[in-house]
Every structure is written in structure tokens, then in C-alpha cells.
């Protein structure tokens with residue numbers, strides 16, 4: 629679209645920024661400026677798609693960061709819990725091992741005692757038979 633110089637009123641090609649005749653700078657009307665701005669505002673659909681997927685990925689990223697933070701908090705809680713009670717758990721396991729060993733010794737003792745009682749009774753039966 630040609631434009632007319634506001635200085636000398638010569639018709640100029642739309643690509644020229646200055647008047648071909650007098651060199652005066654091209655004057656853009658407010659309507660033309662608005663048209664150019666509107667043209668720039670209309671972005672190609674590819675850019676809009678990229679922006680949409682960027683927003684989506686950004687949202688997912690925020691969500692993941694939030695989840696990660698919550699998990700990290702839970703891990704920290706568990707670590708604190710473990711640090712507080714690890715010693716106690718170890719102590720109880722030690723006690724349990726001692727009880728098991730004691731139990732085994734008692735079991736063996738009872739078997740031996742039972743055998744001794746049995747032998748003693750058999751011996752008495754024999755003794756009674758003899759007398």
C-alpha cells in the first residue's frame with residue numbers, strides 16, 4: 629500500500645521509510661500503527677501450541693516438585709523417628725536374643741531333667757523288684 633508524504637505529498641512505495649522526493653520520514657497514522665500492533669499480536673498457531681505445552685509442562689513440574697517436597701518431608705520424619713528409636717530397637721533386639729538363648733538352655737535342661745527322672749524311676753522299679 630502506497631503512502632503519501634506529509635511534507636511534499638509525493639506518493640511513495642510502502643517499503644520506503646523515507647520520502648523518495650524530499651527524504652522526509654514516513655508518518656504512520658494511528659490506524660496503521662494499531663493495524664501493525666494487531667498483526668503482531670496474532671501469533672502463529674505453532675507458537676500458541678508451544679506456549680500451551682510449556683504451561684502444561686510447567687504445571688506438571690510444579691506438581692512434581694510439590695510431591696517431591698512432601699516425600700522428602702516424610703523421609704525426614706522417618707529418619708528423625710529412626711534416629712530417636714534405633715537405639716531402643718537395638719536394645720530390645722539384644723534382650724530378645726538373650727531370652728531366646730535362655731529359653732534354649734531351659735529346654736535342654738528340662739529334657740535332661742526329664743531323662744534323669746525317668747532313669748531314677750526305672751531304677752526304683754528295679755530296686756523294688758529286687759527286694
Ligand SMILES: [Zn+2]
Pocket residue numbers: 633634635636637638647648649650651652
Ligand atoms: Zn516528501
